[in-house]
Every structure is written in C-alpha cells, then in structure tokens.
Amino acid sequence: METVINKPNLKKTTKKKTMKEKAHQILGVVPEDAKLSKSYMAVAFIALLIGGFLGLFQGLERAGLLQLPSWFTYYQVLTAHGILLVLVLTAFFTIGYFYAGLSHTLGGLLPQVRKMGWIGFWMKMVGFVVAVIPVLMNEATVLYTFYPPMAASPFFCIGLALIVLGVWVCAFGAFINIAKWRKSNPGKHIPIFAFFATGVFVLLFFGSIGVTVEVVTLIFWSAGLLETINVMVSRTLFWSFGHTLVNIWYLTAVSAWYVIVPKIIGGRRFSDTLTRIVVVLLVITNIPGGFHHQIVDPGMTQALKFLHVFMSLSIAFPSLMTAFAMFYVFERTGRAKGGKGLLGWFKKLPWGDVRFLAPFIAMAAFIPAGAGGIAQTTNQLNQVVHNTMWVVGHFHLTVGTSVILTFFGITYWLIPFLSKRVLTPAMNKVGVIQTIIWTVGMLFMSGAMHYVGLLGSPRRTSYTTYGDHVVALGWDPYMFLLAIGGTLLIVGVLIQVYAVFHMMFFAPKGETEFPIAEPEEEEEKTPMWTDRWGLWIVLMLLVVSMGYVIPLVDLIVNAPPGSPPFRTW
Amino acid sequence: MKMHRYEEIWLALSFGILVIFMLVVGYQTFAMGMGPPSHKETIDPQKVDETAPFDNPGVFQTGDNEYEVVMTLQTFGFTPSNIEIPVGAKVTFTMTSKDVVHGFQVAGTNLNAMVMPGHIQKITQTFKESGEYLILCNEYCGIGHQMMSTTISVK
Numbered sequence: 001m002e003t004v005i006n007k008p009n010l011k012k013t014t015k016k017k018t019m020k021e022k023a024h025q026i027l028g029v030v031p032e033d034a035k036l037s038k039s040y041m042a043v044a045f046i047a048l049l050i051g052g053f054l055g056l057f058q059g060l061e062r063a064g065l066l067q068l069p070s071w072f073t074y075y076q077v078l079t080a081h082g083i084l085l086v087l088v089l090t091a092f093f094t095i096g097y098f099y100a101g102l103s104h105t106l107g108g109l110l111p112q113v114r115k116m117g118w119i120g121f122w123m124k125m126v127g128f129v130v131a132v133i134p135v136l137m138n139e140a141t142v143l144y145t146f147y148p149p150m151a152a153s154p155f156f157c158i159g160l161a162l163i164v165l166g167v168w169v170c171a172f173g174a175f176i177n178i179a180k181w182r183k184s185n186p187g188k189h190i191p192i193f194a195f196f197a198t199g200v201f202v203l204l205f206f207g208s209i210g211v212t213v214e215v216v217t218l219i220f221w222s223a224g225l226l227e228t229i230n231v232m233v234s235r236t237l238f239w240s241f242g243h244t245l246v247n248i249w250y251l252t253a254v255s256a257w258y259v260i261v262p263k264i265i266g267g268r269r270f271s272d273t274l275t276r277i278v279v280v281l282l283v284i285t286n287i288p289g290g291f292h293h294q295i296v297d298p299g300m301t302q303a304l305k306f307l308h309v310f311m312s313l314s315i316a317f318p319s320l321m322t323a324f325a326m327f328y329v330f331e332r333t334g335r336a337k338g339g340k341g342l343l344g345w346f347k348k349l350p351w352g353d354v355r356f357l358a359p360f361i362a363m364a365a366f367i368p369a370g371a372g373g374i375a376q377t378t379n380q381l382n383q384v385v386h387n388t389m390w391v392v393g394h395f396h397l398t399v400g401t402s403v404i405l406t407f408f409g410i411t412y413w414l415i416p417f418l419s420k421r422v423l424t425p426a427m428n429k430v431g432v433i434q435t436i437i438w439t440v441g442m443l444f445m446s447g448a449m450h451y452v453g454l455l456g457s458p459r460r461t462s463y464t465t466y467g468d469h470v471v472a473l474g475w476d477p478y479m480f481l482l483a484i485g486g487t488l489l490i491v492g493v494l495i496q497v498y499a500v501f502h503m504m505f506f507a508p509k510g511e512t513e514f515p516i517a518e519p520e521e522e523e524e525k526t527p528m529w530t531d532r533w534g535l536w537i538v539l540m541l542l543v544v545s546m547g548y549v550i551p552l553v554d555l556i557v558n559a560p561p562g563s564p565p566f567r568t569w
Numbered sequence: 570m571k572m573h574r575y576e577e578i579w580l581a582l583s584f585g586i587l588v589i590f591m592l593v594v595g596y597q598t599f600a601m602g603m604g605p606p607s608h609k610e611t612i613d614p615q616k617v618d619e620t621a622p623f624d625n626p627g628v629f630q631t632g633d634n635e636y637e638v639v640m641t642l643q644t645f646g647f648t649p650s651n652i653e654i655p656v657g658a659k660v661t662f663t664m665t666s667k668d669v670v671h672g673f674q675v676a677g678t679n680l681n682a683m684v685m686p687g688h689i690q691k692i693t694q695t696f697k698e699s700g701e702y703l704i705l706c707n708e709y710c711g712i713g714h715q716m717m718s719t720t721i722s723v724k
Binding site (some may be wrong): 075328380 | 577583584615672687688705708710718720
C-alpha cells in the first residue's frame with residue numbers, strides 16, 4: 001500500500017502482489033467473500049427493522065400512548081430491543097464490514113478464514129435464536145445487562161455464550177488473515193483498514209473475556225448447579241465488557257471517518273502515523289472505561305473510583321485527536337477545491353452526497369455526545385444522572401447516531417460494491433432524506449431523554465406516574481417529545497432497510513469502488529513501531545490490570561455470602 | 570512523527586481541560602466530602618431481617634436535626650415508607666437489598682445510589698427545602714419495578 005519498499009530482495013514478491021492487486025481491482029470484489037459480507041449485512045438490517053419497531057413500542061408506551069399486552073411486556077420488549085440493536089445489528093454490521101474490507105485490502109480472504117467467517121455467522125445465529133426464545137417466552141426478562149441475582153433461563157445464557165464464541169471465531173479469522181499477509185509482505189505496514197480491523201477484533205476478543213466468565217458462571221447458577229453467586233463480581237465483569245462493546249462500535253465508525261470519508265470528499269486522509277496512534281490508544285485505554293457504570297455502587301472505595309475517573313477520561317484523549325484530524329481533512333479538501341476565506345471550504349464539501357452527509361452528522365453528533373460522556377464519567381456529575389433517562393439519551397446519541405449514521409452512510413457504497421451494483425442518484429436522494437429524518441428524530445428523542453433525565457426520570461421503567469406524584473407528572477410532556485422522535489426514527493428505519501435491500505438485489509448492475517483514501521503526499525514514512533501489536537496488547541493488559549485487579553480481588557476476598565437466583569417478573 | 574502546530578495547541582488545551590476536570594473532582598471528593606456513595610460493609614443477603622440494624626428498619630434521630638434512615642429495599646417497595654423529617658435535617662440513609670439489585674434515587678436531589686444484595690450502602694443529604702420528595706427505584710428489578718416508590722415529606 002502506501003509505504004515504499006526499498007529492500008531489493010523483496011521486489012519480486014512486491015511485483016507479484018501488485019499484479020494480483022491490479023487483477024483484483026479489475027475483477028472487483030471476490031464473489032465468495034461478498035456473499036459472506038452480504039449475509040452479515042442482511043442479518044444486521046433485519047435486526048434493525050425488528051429492533052426499531054420494538055423501540056417505537058417502548059417510546060409510545062413510555063409516553064402513555066400505548067399499552068403493551070401482558071404476553072409481551074414492556075420489559076420483554078426492552079430486553080429484545082437491547083439485544084437486537086446493541087448486539088446483533090452492531091456485531092453483524094461490524095464483522096460484515098471488516099471482512100469485506102479485509103478481503104479488499106489483503107487481496108481476498110484465505111479459504112479457511114472465509115470458512116471461519118461462516119462458522120462464526122452460524123454460531124451467532126444459533127446463539128441468538130437460543131437466547132431470544134426464552135425472552136419471547138418471558139423466561140428471560142432480565143434486560144440485556146442480566147444483572148444477577150435476577151436469574152434468566154439457562155438457555156438465555158447459553159445463547160449469549162454462543163454469540164460471544166461466534167464473535168471470537170471471526171476475530172481469530174481476521175488475525176489469521178492479517179498475520180498471513182504480514183508474513184508474505186515483510187517490512188510493509190498493515191494496510192490502514194486492516195489496522196483498524198486488528199484494533200477492533202483485539203478489543204472484541206479481550207474485552208469479552210470477563211463477560212464470558214460471568215455468563216458461564218450464570219449458566220451453572222441458573223441451572224441450579226451453583227447455589228449462590230457473587231453479585232458484585234458479576235456486575236464488575238459485565239461492565240468490563242459492556243462499555244468496551246459500545247466503544248468497539250465507535251472505533252468501527254471511526255475507521256470509516258479516517259479511511260473512507262476523505263476519499264469520498266475527494267481528499268487525502270490524515271497523517272498515517274497519528275491515525276495508527278489513535279487506534280492504538282483507543283485499544284489500550286478502552287477496557288477499564290466501563291468502570292464508570294459503577295460509580296454509585298457499594299463495596300468500592302472513593303479512591304478507587306477516583307482512579308477510574310482518570311482511566312475513563314483517558315479514552316477521551318484519542319477522540320479529541322480525531323476531532324482535530326477530521327476538520328483538518330475537511331478544511332484541506334475544501335480549500336483544495338477552491339474554498340476561500342475563513343469558512344469558504346465548508347461550502348465546498350459534498351453535502352448532497354449521502355456517503356458524506358451521514359457520517360458528517362454522525363461526527364457532529366459526537367461533539368455533544370462525547371462532552372456528555374465526559375460529564376457522566378466524572379463521579380459527582382454521574383451521581384446526578386446515573387440510571388436516569390439522561391443515560392438513555394446519551395447512548396442514543398453515541399451509538400444511535402454517531403455509530404449508526406456512519407454505518408448507514410457506509411451502506412450506500414458497501415452494499416453496491418458487494419452486489420456489483422451502483423448507487424443511483426435517486427437512491428442517493430433517498431439516503432439524504434433518510435439521514436435528515438434520522439437526525440431530526442434523534443434530536444427530538446435524545447434531546448427529550450437528556451432533559452427529562454436531569455429532572456430525575458429513571459431509565460428502564462415502563463409508563464408510571466408513581467401514584468400521580470407531581471414530580472413524575474412533570475415528566476410527561478418530555479415523554480411526548482420522545483414519542484414524536486421515536487415515530488420519526490421508525491420512518492428512518494423503514495427507508496434505510498428498503499435502501500439496503502434495494503441496493504443488494506435491485507439496483508442497476510455496475511462496478512462500485514471500495515473507497516480507501518491515500519495518505520498525504522508530503523508525509524514522512526510511518527515508523528514501524530506503530531504496527532507492534534504484541535506490545536500494544538501487553539500494554540492494554542497492563543492497563544486492564546491497573547483498573548481491575550484491586551476491585552476484583554477485593555470483591556472476591558471480602559465477599560459477602562452469595563445470592564440465590566430470583567425470578568421477579 | 571511530526572505533529573501540526575495547531576494540533577499541538579488543540580491537544581494541549583484538551584489535555585489541560587481533562588486535568589482540570591480531574592482536579593475539581595478530586596477536590597470535591599476528598600476535601601469537600603462530596604464523593605459518590607461508596608460504603609464498604611457486607612451482610613448476608615439471605616439473613617437481612619435478622620441482622621442489625623436491618624432487623625429494625627425505621628427513622629432514628631442521631632443528633633441535633635440529624636437522622637438515620639435504616640432502610641431495606643425489596644420487590645417492589647422501600648421499608649420504611651412515607652418518611653417524615655423536619656426542614657434542614659441532615660439525613661443518612663443506610664440501605665441494603667433483600668433480593669435483587671435496586672436503585673435508590675430521590676428526584677430533584679443528588680441522592681442516587683445502587684443498593685445491592687450482600688452490601689450495605691450509605692448516602693447522606695441535607696433537606697433544606699420543605700416539600701414532598703419522590704423516592705424511586707431506578708434499576709430494573711422486575712415486573713413491578715415502575716411501582717417501586719415512596720415519599721419523603723420535609724416539613
């Protein structure tokens with residue numbers, strides 16, 4: 001890719017590679033790899049469709065406009081909504097997207113890796129079905145956090161474990177493919193897209209070890225083989241994963257911001273070295289960030305919680321680097337296109353192109369979303385909003401807007417690329433309208449959630465006035481705004497799902513490019529140490545130990561007697 | 570590695586703001602006693618009713634306009650409920666759960682704490698203004714979660 005090979009003995013293999021790359025460019029996508037990624041995308045957007053409707057039902061219910069039936073309660077709907085959107089949609093999209101990109105930048109997936117992609121696919125599908133049946137049967141109405149000692153059916157936990165194992169298979173598939181590429185391309189940097197993929201799959205694997213230990217324990221406990229469980233250890237293990245997961249989806253979106261968007265606007269991407277450093281920093285600092293979900297928990301000292309303010313805030317730093325990089329690229333590209341004056345470059349950006357508009361709004365949304373996140377991480381401010389609707393507003397702005405709008409923007413070139421079709425001007429217009437509807441819907445919904453949360457309205461609570469208490473009645477107007485936002489969003493979901501399947505099966509045939517931007521011309525060579533993933537993983541594990549050894553050892557050694565399983569729904 | 574001058578300035582400012590955040594949080598926590606509820610005391614979650622002080626939940630005067638509320642949380646209520654205290658009272662809530670995870674939140678105040686089975690949680694608030702405050706559970710605890718509430722009347 002971008003680095004020049006100067007070792008003479010490598011020239012031969014390089015030449016061969018270039019030939020292969022050229023052939024690859026002419027032939028476009030590898031059909032078997034495209035089929036794999038298309039399957040992942042299809043599942044992701046069916047999950048969006050179902051999960052979106054479940055979200056609408058909740059919004060209407062909370063506004064007091066809809067009474068959910070006793071055979072499918074608010075809390076069942078919420079459990080399924082969480083699993084479908086924060087686990088299935090995101091995981092399937094991420095893996096489909098990165099496998100497509102690995103195939104493209106590494107010259108096709110290895111046959112055994114493609115097979116692993118399929119094995120992972122079916123493990124996740126089976127896991128999902130096994131987990132969702134107890135939810136539908138009201139045997140696992142524990143929400144997607146499944147805090148013990150509420151005990152779901154063991155099948156629910158088995159399903160979750162299968163999903164995680166399926167993700168691991170895909171992660172190892174990616175590692176194998178990247179390692180093979182490095183072996184046959186000595187002295188070369190991992191292509192930038194594959195570099196992002198490495199970061200994402202490293203986090204997916206290491207970040208989910210804690211929750212896997214938890215879920216396996218829960219299987220034995222809810223099946224009656226273990227009498228009691230350590231509630232705080234389970235909760236701590238869960239959050240070592242829970243927040244990492246959303247940050248992985250965020251890192252996936254960031255990969256498109258750095259690598260894809262500059263190409264779409266006709267520019268070059270930001271400094272290769274700094275981009276790699278951002279990925280590495282996000283990977284190293286990420287896992288202990290989840291601790292800020294436990295700021296008002298008992299059993300942990302204020303000193304420990306203060307250490308974790310630092311650990312959580314350190315994740316903000318690479319994001320602030322990203323903020324600079326994005327606007328740097330935009331301004332440079334806009335000026336190269338003839339934008340004059342202080343802000344003239346801004347007008348030169350391709351606002352009518354959904355492949356740019358959607359990720360741009362996603363980035364813009366991350367400005368308030370990130371600021372809100374910094375506030376929530378900070379102990380005393382967290383206490384004001386913990387478990388209120390504010391938090392729900394926060395993750396609908398981060399995951400629901402910054403991540404998802406970027407994913408939507410990606411579909412308008414990735415799906416045509418995979419299906420050997422093209423994005424028509426008409427479909428582009430559909431995408432622009434969809435993006436605007438989504439943005440307005442989220443402004444209503446997330447805005448109302450943030451504000452009503454500050455007033456004290458709790459999250460994860462079905463419609464209630466607490467016996468017509470005057471404080472609770474004051475929340476109702478905001479719930480109505482929330483419902484308006486939710487209704488707009490379901491329109492957005494329908495348009496998006498239509499767009500995805502239209503581009504997959506009905507759009508006109510043709511060639512679409514996988515848009516990967518070139519680095520800046522005058523740039524100096526990226527140092528090789530950026531690609532030392534072994535070192536980064538060691539550093540990551542050190543940071544994880546700093547964050548988690550003290551609380552986990554303390555919670556295990558000084559544990560109270562455990563809790564038996566409860567069924568409270 | 571060469572970094573753009575403006576980027577250096579931007580990152581220095583970003584870093585500075587994060588450091589100021591840390592300093593403010595640390596000062597509030599350790600100098601002003603405003604840190605989050607972090608009580609470290611455990612209890613057998615299956616023997617809450619037999620263990621002091623939870624064998625006798627209620628409101629107890631502990632000093633000059635200072636009170637302790639010994640409270641258990643269970644599906645789907647708070648014991649004691651409908652608490653009454655005088656204006657200006659400094660109230661410490663000592664809480665534990667008899668079953669699943671619950672949340673303790675008083676809308677319109679900074680009272681917000683997780684209450685876990687097996688752990689005792691403490692949080693303190695001075696009620697300077699009179700009125701009827703709403704206590705609610707803010708962690709999903711089961712089918713009646715939305716009904717789990719009570720009040721504090723400050724007179």
